[in-house]
Amino acid sequence: MNGSGWMRAVGGLLLWSLVSPGCGSDAPRESGENVEPQPAAPECGVDRPCSGGQLCLSARCYPTCTSDEQCSNRERCVQSGGQRGACVGVGDAGTPVEPCAGTSCFGATPVCHPVSGACVACSAAEHCGGGAPVCDRGRGVCVAPAQELCAPCESASDCGAAPDAGGDALKCVALMQPFEQVCVRANCGSDEDCPQAFECLPSLRVCTPRRGSCTAYRAASEARDCRSDVDCSALDVGVGAPESGVCHQGRCAFGCVATPDCPGARVCTPPVCEGPARDAGAAR
Numbered sequence: 001m002n003g004s005g006w007m008r009a010v011g012g013l014l015l016w017s018l019v020s021p022g023c024g025s026d027a028p029r030e031s032g033e034n035v036e037p038q039p040a041a042p043e044c045g046v047d048r049p050c051s052g053g054q055l056c057l058s059a060r061c062y063p064t065c066t067s068d069e070q071c072s073n074r075e076r077c078v079q080s081g082g083q084r085g086a087c088v089g090v091g092d093a094g095t096p097v098e099p100c101a102g103t104s105c106f107g108a109t110p111v112c113h114p115v116s117g118a119c120v121a122c123s124a125a126e127h128c129g130g131g132a133p134v135c136d137r138g139r140g141v142c143v144a145p146a147q148e149l150c151a152p153c154e155s156a157s158d159c160g161a162a163p164d165a166g167g168d169a170l171k172c173v174a175l176m177q178p179f180e181q182v183c184v185r186a187n188c189g190s191d192e193d194c195p196q197a198f199e200c201l202p203s204l205r206v207c208t209p210r211r212g213s214c215t216a217y218r219a220a221s222e223a224r225d226c227r228s229d230v231d232c233s234a235l236d237v238g239v240g241a242p243e244s245g246v247c248h249q250g251r252c253a254f255g256c257v258a259t260p261d262c263p264g265a266r267v268c269t270p271p272v273c274e275g276p277a278r279d280a281g282a283a284r
Contacts, residue, residue, distance in 0.1 A: 013176075055086045062102070064087040078117070113140050115179040116236035125154040134158060137181045138215030138234035143226040149195065150214035151183045159183035173206050175214070177236035178243050197254070197263040211255045213237070216245030217263075219252035226252050248272045 025270030051170035063070070064075035064085050071087035078086055085091035088102065101119035109119040111127055120140025122128050128135050128142035136143045136152035143152060147160035149170065159170035171186035185193075185207040188200035194207035197217075201208045209217045215234035219226075226232050232245025232252035248271070255261070256268035 005213070062088060109140075111140070113179075113235055118235060120235070135181075136215075138178060138182075138213065140235055147183070149183060149185075149219075150217045152218075153181060153183050171206065173204060175204075175208070178213050178215065178237050180214050180234060184208060184214070195263070197261055211257075211261045212245050213243040216243065216252070217254070219245050220254040221263075222252070224252045225250060246272055 008111035023228050036279075054061040063075075065087045066085070067069050068075075068077045070078050075087040078088055084100075092144050099115060100112035100144050103112045103117055103119070104211075105112050105119035109121055111120050111123050112118075113120045114123055118140065122135035122140060122142050123137060125133065132142040134143050134145050134152050134154050135141075138152065145151070145153065145158040147158070147170075151159070153159050153172040156170070156172050159172050161169045165222050170183040172181060173186065174181045185195065185198070186205065188194050188205055191199045193201055194200055196209040197210055199210045200206070208214065212220075212232075215233050215237075216232055219232040224232065226245075226247035227250075229239045229244050229247050230237075232247050233241075234243065237243045237245075246253050254263065254266065254273035255271055256273045257270055259266075259268045259273075262268050262275065264275065266273040
């Protein structure tokens with residue numbers, strides 16, 4: 001190789017080293033080279049409705065249904081919550097998918113209730129604030145703390161000592177059936193350690209209502225307006241379930257089969273508690 005040829009070879013080598021990205025180089029890649037795969041486009045949305053009467057849940061289209069017979073063998077028809085009326089897949093063990101799978105919640109109800117799958121205002125304190133810092137998990141709404149028996153709470157300081165608990169300090173306890181976090185009397189050894197209309201739950205040693213649940217107890221205490229027992233119950237508690245509240249003549253009431261099921265001076269006139277006892281006696 002003559003001198004000029006040798007110089008051209010060295011120059012080409014230097015030029016290649018300047019413009020060619022080496023191993024581990026941060027030089028930009030050519031368009032289309034080793035590009036991360038992009039997520040699939042949404043099937044549906046506000047401006048892209050599903051066809052054939054399907055439901056749009058979390059950007060996917062699902063077949064509509066009213067019973068399991070209208071779904072495939074590996075699907076079930078959801079009867080309540082945010083996925084109501086849709087055929088959704090079930091797990092390998094044949095159990096329904098997680099209640100909030102495929103549910104999108106927005107606006108005033110931005111949270112999916114972990115048991116019912118319904119869109120609610122809250123499921124924990126982190127979703128609340130201001131003058132209503134406590135999440136009433138049984139109903140999925142933010143409320144102010146109330147130092148009362150069965151009131152929703154986030155900590156023991158929300159509970160204090162309630163007169164209807166005999167003046168004892170109440171404990172803030174998380175319950176799963178139904179999904180509640182409420183102020184109850186703790187450290188009971190038997191039903192005799194509990195207020196009237198309550199019984200001792202052995203597994204947690206706390207006093208819970210003999211009938212219904214704490215959510216139902218509060219609804220009855222406030223005589224809330226109702227159209228059915230569901231309106232007086234915690235979310236995902238169906239009519240006739242042991243934790244169900246009672247709607248009586250348009251108001252939530254204490255359900256009972258005997259007077260020990262009734263709080264305070266009320267007496268049982270099945271299916272509800274009437275009272276106080278002196279008024280019930282005068283009416284006879």
